[in-house]
Amino acid sequence: MNLIDVTRELATDEQCLAFLEHQRWPDGIVRCPTCGNDQISRITRKTASKNKRAQVYQCLESTCKQQFSATNGSIFHDSHLPLNKWFMAIALVMDAKKGISAKQLQQHLGIGSYKTAWYMCHRIRKAMVDADPTPLSGVVEIDETYIGGNAIRRFQKTPKPRPPKDMVLAMRERSTKDKPGRVRYFHVPDGKLETLKPIVEANVADFPSMKIYTDSSSVYDIMFGKGPREQSHRMVNHSREWVVPGSRIHTNTVESSFSLLKRGLIGSFHRVSIKHLHRYLTEFEYRFNQRKADDRFTMTVAAMLRGKPMPFKQLVSEA
Numbered sequence: 319m320n321l322i323d324v325t326r327e328l329a330t331d332e333q334c335l336a337f338l339e340h341q342r343w344p345d346g347i348v349r350c351p352t353c354g355n356d357q358i359s360r361i362t363r364k365t366a367s368k369n370k371r372a373q374v375y376q377c378l379e380s381t382c383k384q385q386f387s388a389t390n391g392s393i394f395h396d397s398h399l400p401l402n403k404w405f406m407a408i409a410l411v412m413d414a415k416k417g418i419s420a421k422q423l424q425q426h427l428g429i430g431s432y433k434t435a436w437y438m439c440h441r442i443r444k445a446m447v448d449a450d451p452t453p454l455s456g457v458v459e460i461d462e463t464y465i466g467g468n469a470i471r472r473f474q475k476t477p478k479p480r481p482p483k484d485m486v487l488a489m490r491e492r493s494t495k496d497k498p499g500r501v502r503y504f505h506v507p508d509g510k511l512e513t514l515k516p517i518v519e520a521n522v523a524d525f526p527s528m529k530i531y532t533d534s535s536s537v538y539d540i541m542f543g544k545g546p547r548e549q550s551h552r553m554v555n556h557s558r559e560w561v562v563p564g565s566r567i568h569t570n571t572v573e574s575s576f577s578l579l580k581r582g583l584i585g586s587f588h589r590v591s592i593k594h595l596h597r598y599l600t601e602f603e604y605r606f607n608q609r610k611a612d613d614r615f616t617m618t619v620a621a622m623l624r625g626k627p628m629p630f631k632q633l634v635s636e637a
Contacts, residue, residue: 319409319613319615319616320409320413320615321406321409321410321413323409324402324405324406324409324615325402325406328401328402328405329402330402331400331401331402332373333402334400334401334402334404334405335373335387335388335401337405337619338388338389338394338401338619338623339388341388341616341619341620341623342388342392342623343388348375350375350377350379350382350384350386351384351386351390351391352377352382352384352386353377353379353381353382353384355377355378355379355382357377357378357379358375358376358377358378359375359376359378360373360374360375361373361374361375361376361385373387374386374387375387388623389401389623391626391627392622392623392624392625392626392627393441393442393444393445393622393623393625393626393627393628394622394623395627396627397438399429399434399438403427403428403429404438405619406426406427407423407427407438407439407442408442408615408618408619408622409615410423410426411423411439411442411601411605412605412608412614412615412618414586415578415582415605416578416581416582416585416586417582417583417586417587417598417601417602417605418586419586419587419588420432420435420436420438420439421435422586423435423438423439437630437633440594440597440628440633441622441628442601442618442622443597443598443600443601444597444622444625444628445618445621445622445625446600446601446603446604446605446618446621447600447604448603448604448607451502451521453520453521453522453523453524454489454490454491454500454502454521454522454523455491455522455523455528456491456492456494456528456529457491457492457528457529457531457566458489458490458491458492458522458528458529458530458531459489459490459492459530459531459532459568459569459571459572460487460488460489460518460522460530460531460532460538460569460572461487461488461532461533461569461572461573461576462485462486462487462488462506462509463485463486463488463576463579463580464483464484464485464486465483465484465485465486465580465583465590465592465595466481466482466483466484466592467480467481467482467483467484484505484592484595485505485506485507485508485509486503486504486505486506486576486579486595486599487503487504487506487509487514487517488501488502488503488504488572488575488576489501489502489518489521489522489572490502490571490572490575492571498607498609498610499571500606500607501572501575501603501606501607502521502603503579503599503600503602503603504517504599505595505596505599509535509537510537511537511540511541514537514541515541518541528550529550529551529552530542530550530551530552531551531552531553531554531567531568531569532551532552532553532554532569533553533554533555533556533569534553534554534555534556534557538551538553539553552567554567554568554569575606578602578606579599579602582602583598
């Protein structure tokens with residue numbers, strides 16, 4: 319579902335609520351999110367009130383009597399924005415290959431403040447976290463890059479020291495005829511063996527037929543030097559070549575994902591906080607891995623319904 323479909327099919331609050339109800343209760347039986355009871359009554363508000371939801375449900379369980387809607391307990395919970403603006407924002411974020419900034423969303427959707435648009439974007443990113451990732455398989459390339467640490471201006475009277483760069487580890491699975499390749503990004507404190515090894519072992523399948531390609535870093539040489547992956551690991555010495563002659567041994571595939579990531583951070587967002595870097599990495603990872611899915615909009619909305627609310631205080635206070 320693209321932006322045109324959203325504006326046509328989900329234009330009103332009633333249409334949006336019906337869509338959310340179908341995603342949350344696909345069997346058509348509405349259940350109370352508090353007690354799980356399916357004996358409920360529908361309430362339709364005919365006059366405007368502080369609660370902007372025109373349609374809500376009330377649990378008929380005598381010990382509960384909770385009023386709720388399809389957005390209760392989800393990432394949409396306690397949002398004062400109209401649902402059609404939420405859906406348009408999701409469509410824009412999912413279809414923007416290099417991402418879209420909160421400022422641009424604010425202007426396109428007529429959102430009152432930048433703070434509200436920024437908060438919306440981070441709640442959408444929260445739904446993009448893969449809750450149950452499967453290990454990468456086949457041919458996997460592993461490499462790392464650095465984010466931040468922009469050069470200081472030459473003609474400053476009092477030059478400031480260059481800010482430190484932050485490392486991002488990436489693992490990319492090459493595409494095959496059966497399935498498109500996937501990528502994983504990790505914001506790591508350093509490139510030491512004890513930091514990278516647990517991440518690699520948790521995200522790469524362990525079977526003899528797979529192949530792992532890296533650069534000639536001594537960390538990878540030690541990591542794969544012993545054990546069942548020793549015969550599967552191949553390295554490329556970038557001081558001499560980019561591809562091992564006469565073979566397909568290279569790390570160009572994972573490096574191309576770095577190019578897309580950095581063009582997005584520089585061209586769309588311009589500046590990102592290192593505190594929230596892992597959220598931006600999640601967005602680029604999710605959008606790339608779902609690039610071939612026809613129902614990625616519906617998948618994202620369903621994930622937002624399953625996700626827990628993220629209060630603004632929690633977002634800005636997280637380390």
